[in-house]
Amino acid sequence: MADAKKLAEQLKKLNELRGPVPQELRDRVAAQNKAQKAILDALKEGPKTAPELAAAAGLPEDRALWYLVGLRKYGKISDVAGRGDYPKYELKAGEAK
Amino acid sequence: MRELEKIEVDTLVVGSGIAGLQAALDLADQGYSVAIVEKAPSIGGKMISLSKVFPTLDCASCITTPRMASVSHHPRIKTLTYSTVDAIKREGKTFTASVTRKPRYIDEKECISCKRCEEVCPVYLPDEYEQGLGAKKTISIPFTNAIPQLPVMHPEHCIRCGACARACPKDCIEFLQEPAPVEIKAKAVILATGYETTPMTAKKQYGLGKLPNVISPMAAERLLAPHGPYGRVLRPSDGMVPGSIAYVQCAGSRDKSIGVPYCSRVCCMYAIKQAILLSGSLPIADITIYYMDIRAFGKGYEQFYNNARAMGINFVKAKVARITEDEKHNPILRIERQEGDSAPAEVKHELVVLSQGLLPGCDVSKFNLGAGLNDFGFVQLSDETVSSAVTAGAGVFAAGVVKGPRDIPDSVVDAGSAAMEAASYIRKL
Amino acid sequence: MDEKITEASSKDNYRQEPKVGVYVCHCGGNISDIIDVKAVAAALAKYPGVAVAREYAFMCSSNGQDLIAEDIKNLGINRTVVAACSPSLHELTFRNVLQRAGVNPYLHEHINIREQASWVHKADHAGATAKAIKLAQAGVEKVLRKDPLNAIRVAAEPRVAVIGGGVAGMRAALSAAGKGLEAVIIEKAPRLGGKLLELGKMYPSGEEGPAIAGKLEALVRADKKITVHTGADIDFVGGFVGNFKINFKNADGTSSQVKAGAIIMATGYQHYKPAQGEFGYGEDANVVTLPEFISLMKNSPAGRLEYSGKEIKSLALIHCVGSRQVEGIHKPQADGKINDYCSRVCCSSALYAANQVKDKYPGVRIYDVYRDIRTYGMQHEEYYDKASKDGVLFLRHNEADQPVVTSDRTGHTVKVKDVLTWGEELEVKADLIVLVTGMMPADISLIRSQMKMPVGADRFLQEVHLKLRPVEMANSGVFIAGTAQYPMDVPEAMAAAGTAAAKAAILLAEPDIPLEPFVAVVDEHKCTGCGLCPAECSYDGALMMSEKNGKKIAVVNPALCKGCGACVAVCPTRAINVAGWTLDQFDAMVEAIAKE
Known part of the structure; x- marks a missing residue:
């Protein structure tokens, strides 16, 4: 585990070397967090498809799909088995809250 | 810059795709020492990201990972990943390569590949290994089968929250890590720098890569791969299971307008293979291949093509003049059939794969090794009717697609002969 | 040179209590899409003699191999069963893992649950899973009865x-x-x-x-x-x-x-020789093969393409003669087979030859009758381009509509149902018909x-x-x-x-090379010297009767034995076994599979 003081020093030095974290990146991460939260909130109602989640979260469908892929890869959501043109996604057990 | 690391070997192999790996193994198994330099964070090249491979339909991983493991365990092979060859100098009979190990921003010796840094990192990025269809984190291990299993941090996407460093049980995050110079001395060089595909943006008529459901064959490989981004075949615009899929052949080859007049040799077969795999995972989907000539010329290829036809895949002799899309992002192909009804027609599909061609992966002329290039930037051999690997540069050999498009079986065979030429050159020094 | 046989040394892991590790591979989805790999691993974990059972996406990958190596190190695993693809693909990969980890590489059993279960029982997931469990259990029984073996080393002619x-x-x-x-x-x-x-x-x-x-x-x-x-x-x-x-x-x-x-x-290779009458070959002197035409061109005078003393003003190339043959359309050859493969080089050769004709004799009309043009090589597309530019006329037919060659006093005619003109039946006249023949071994x-x-x-x-x-x-x-x-x-x-x-x-x-140790081994105590086995052996000198300590017994030359097992089958006293494939091992496997 990193020593808190050493880490703080490293990050400070990093800011000196590279300047502050760019605003564009901050905005992007904020938008990502908002989108992911909206998707996870919508999924609390039950399994949904990518277009349904896009509508619920106010996102373009391809972006909603991309966020779903990330959440799926990192274990927050999973596929619902079944047929149909649009597969559904659901919260993974333990991720409901 | 970190301290200069010096390596001395018999042969330097540039590139660790299937040709580079095979050439290295065939040399090392004869007793020669080898250093492989790979620009990507993992060895394995393009092949490791493929789904299954024609004509045997083995999973690409089943063929590639054992070779990757053999290389990484081989006592006579040294592998440098995430490293670039900046220059190669020839002094007498020795080549000296200046190599830079790019910083991964972790202590490579201490890391135990536990992935905790990746789990806690809050920033998601498009994953280039998944052709942008999937997501990764700002610090992440490149892919499941990567060798080495070391994460790479992308500082330009780091918000410096320190979560990774706090999660790391070995304290190996190094935010301030610098590139490390390496000097490799070798008696011979094997160029195995492979290919890139012709860009999606190459053809205005095909949407310049802006139509979300017109995808590259590499993206299609990921859709079909066992651990692909979606875990199943979906189209990127809205996550729908496509019911109608089309392949546009020669979408980056046999086309003077984009500077690629040659045949890329692999596209017919990868399209047929993907079509077969698609019809396996989407049994009711309608799959069409628009083509000029089907070039199934290798061992077992014609039978493979015949199997695809017997499976109900539609082969249509037609030129695709233009691709547009409707409001639901369904691609619309304007085709001119070469048989049957000749009137131009518009056909709607739900997903389209552009069968891109192959371009050189690296401009090897920058190394000034005396190996000539042909008009298209591929390495030209001294006399290909005498040897398949000897270039005009003494001690410089070429393996695989660096000499021009070839498929996996041809590249594997080719690599062995490059190793043999290098071995006999070194012996005679 | 005399054959020198030496034994390599290896650790005596078998003396330890057997601890079997079972590893079930997903093979991407090749196996796990059909077989419940978790259920297989769980069933095997409970099987007698098994110390650990795991499943993983790609056992053959470095991560997968490391799993085994770590279990050997940390859990003392000394025998392994990998349930995965065909042993022909990766048995050697896993033997090497054992070797690197200090375990005799032959204390490994490779069970094929891909070709033998998931691929052949696609519609029956439960059945395939049950079969995979049985096969893996049989593998455990076999590996428990394995002895460490050493490669037979034979001096090699350099x-x-x-x-x-x-x-x-x-x-x-x-x-x-x-x-x-x-x-x-x-x-x-x-x-x-x-x-x-x-x-x-x-x-x-x-x-x-x-x-x-x-x-x-x-x-x-x-x-x-x-x-x-x-x-x-x-x-x-x-x-x-x-x-x-x-x-x-x-x-x-x-x-x-x-x-x-x-x-x-x-x-x-040899050139495909057209059958008598195939496109008129052998019956009409003006039907030749491409290799024959290339020689003819070499001997033709400058300015005039000549054959049998007559000027050739037009010729037709017919592709895929003896290649890409289709059952039901092409006549089988003497051995009853057809050549359904593409001969790879003929499209480029034919167009290269056509271009030479056009260069040397620009007036000669050339028709090229083909199915697909396969000029796949780096410069080969240029041959096709040049031929098109120089006025070679291409006629394309489907496999079901083979061109027909006829001859009469007016000359030779090729009839083609040409898809390039949307299926029109075209007739072209040519002085010479060149059959673009493929290759045969x-x-x-x-x-x-x-x-x-x-x-x-x-x-x-x-x-x-x-x-x-x-x-x-x-x-x-x-x-x-x-x-x-x-x-x-x-x-x-x-x-x-x-x-x-x-x-x-x-x-x-190396001066000596390793051979697989899977050769016949005779138990001298059980051998009665009956002499039945040498008669079954197909490999000269591999198995002979010999005197030893005053007793006649069967003796194996391990360098010549191929381990086919023919001798095992005839031995009335079970005195012969093939190392690594003994009768006791087979009995135990059959019992494991047959057990309710």
């Missing part, structure tokens, strides 16, 4: 025999000699050069066939490590890896023998039958695996170079030959 002195054979010999090995070329024709000696100008270099062969021959003649026997008629090929023997008659009637550690088969039936060499459905020599072991044959120590394997052009044959030499050099890098 020499490569290259059968065939065409360009591939010459290249293979040059590459092997370049590495310092002795190479012996055995060629049946009086000269080196093979088929190239008969050919004119060739793509891609534009040199004539004999000139290309000549360049390699000069290098071969200058290399002191290479011996050449031409006019050599092989009458026997035998022996085994490291110690092959090839007997042949020389042109002067004397006999010679070559001993070699490895054999490279560079036996080449040369007749090497004697060597093939003596060595029991496998061939594919296309009758070319069969490699072990197109991507993993592309120039190796199932016959250990035998490699393939060039068109003996499949049609290829000269540069492609150069690559294949270089690689065949590389594999031979790797094999012969």
Whole structure:
């Protein structure tokens, strides 16, 4: 585990070397967090498809799909088995809250 | 810059795709020492990201990972990943390569590949290994089968929250890590720098890569791969299971307008293979291949093509003049059939794969090794009717697609002969 | 050289209490899409003798291999069962893992739950899973009864025999000699050069066939490590890896023998010979094959393309003669087979020849009748472009609508249902019909039958695996170079030959080479000396009756035994077993599978 003081020093030095974290990146991460939260909130109602989640979260469908892929890869959501043109996604057990 | 690391070997192999790996193994198994330099964070090249491979339909991983493991365990092979060859100098009979190990921003010796840094990192990025269809984190291990299993941090996407460093049980995050110079001395060089595909943006008529459901064959490989981004075949615009899929052949080859007049040799077969795999995972989907000539010329290829036809895949002799899309992002192909009804027609599909061609992966002329290039930037051999690997540069050999498009079986065979030429050159020094 | 057999040492893991590790591979989705791999691992974890059972996406990957190595280190696993793909793919991969981790590599059992379960029971997931569990349990029973084995080491002749002195054979010999090995070329024709000696100008270099062969021959003649026997008629090929023997008659009637550690088969191809009457061939003198046409062009006077003294003003090339044949459309050959493969080189050769005609005799009209143009090589597309530009007229037909050639007093007519003009039946008149014939393997039936060499459905020599072991044959120590394997052009044959030499050099890098230890072993106490077994043995000298301590018993020569098991089957006292495949192991496996 990193020593808190050493880490703080490293990050400070990093800011000196590279300047502050760019605003564009901050905005992007904020938008990502908002989108992911909206998707996870919508999924609390039950399994949904990518277009349904896009509508619920106010996102373009391809972006909603991309966020779903990330959440799926990192274990927050999973596929619902079944047929149909649009597969559904659901919260993974333990991720409901 | 970190301290200069010096390596001395018999042969330097540039590139660790299937040709580079095979050439290295065939040399090392004869007793020669080898250093492989790979620009990507993992060895394995393009092949490791493929789904299954024609004509045997083995999973690409089943063929590639054992070779990757053999290389990484081989006592006579040294592998440098995430490293670039900046220059190669020839002094007498020795080549000296200046190599830079790019910083991964972790202590490579201490890391135990536990992935905790990746789990806690809050920033998601498009994953280039998944052709942008999937997501990764700002610090992440490149892919499941990567060798080495070391994460790479992308500082330009780091918000410096320190979560990774706090999660790391070995304290190996190094935010301030610098590139490390390496000097490799070798008696011979094997160029195995492979290919890139012709860009999606190459053809205005095909949407310049802006139509979300017109995808590259590499993206299609990921859709079909066992651990692909979606875990199943979906189209990127809205996550729908496509019911109608089309392949546009020669979408980056046999086309003077984009500077690629040659045949890329692999596209017919990868399209047929993907079509077969698609019809396996989407049994009711309608799959069409628009083509000029089907070039199934290798061992077992014609039978493979015949199997695809017997499976109900539609082969249509037609030129695709233009691709547009409707409001639901369904691609619309304007085709001119070469048989049957000749009137131009518009056909709607739900997903389209552009069968891109192959371009050189690296401009090897920058190394000034005396190996000539042909008009298209591929390495030209001294006399290909005498040897398949000897270039005009003494001690410089070429393996695989660096000499021009070839498929996996041809590249594997080719690599062995490059190793043999290098071995006999070194012996005679 | 006398055969020296030495035993390699290895750790005595078997003396320890057996601790079996079972590893179930997903093979991407190849297995796990059908078989419940977690259920297989769970069932095996409870099986007697099993210390640990795991499942993983790709056992053969570095991560997968590390799982096994760590279990060996941390849990003391000393026998492994991997339930995965076919052993022909990766049994060796896992033996190497055991070896690296300090366990005898033969204390491993590779169970095939892909070809034998998931791929063949796609519709029955539960059944496939149950079968995979049974197969893995049988594997555990077998591995529990395994003894550590050591590779049999045999001194090898440091020499490569290259059968065939065409360009591939010459290249293979040059590459092997370049590495310092002795190479012996055995060629049946009086000269080196093979088929190239008969050919004119060739793509891609534009040199004539004999000139290309000549360049390699000069290098071969200058290399002191290479011996050449031409006019050599092989009458026997035998022996085994490291110690092959090839007997042949020389042109002067004397006999010679070559001993070699490895054999490279560079036996080449023959042109497809059209059947009597195929497109008029053999009946109409003006129907010739492409190789015949290339020679004809070579001998034609400048300014006038001539055949049998008459000027040729038009010709029609018909592609895929003897290639891409379709059952029901093409007549089978004498052996009942058709050539359903593409001969790879003929499209480029044909267009290259057409371009030469247009260059030398611009007035000659050329029709090109084809199904697909396969000019796949780097510069080959240019041949197609040039031909189109120079006015070669292309007519394209579907496989079901074969062109028809007819002749009468007015000349020769090719009738084609041309898809390029939307299925119109076209008739073109031509003075000469050129059949673009494909390649077939040369007749090497004697060597093939003596060595029991496998061939594919296309009758070319069969490699072990197109991507993993592309120039190796199932016959250990035998490699393939060039068109003996499949049609290829000269540069492609150069690559294949270089690689065949590389594999031979790797094999012969050490003075002695390891052989699989799966050979017959006789239990002297059980052997009654009945003498039934030698009669069953198909390998000369592998199994003989001998006196030992005043008792007549069967004795095995492990270097010659192939482990076929024919002797095992006839032994009335179960005194013979094949190491690694004993009757006790089979009994236990059958019992495990049959158990309710």
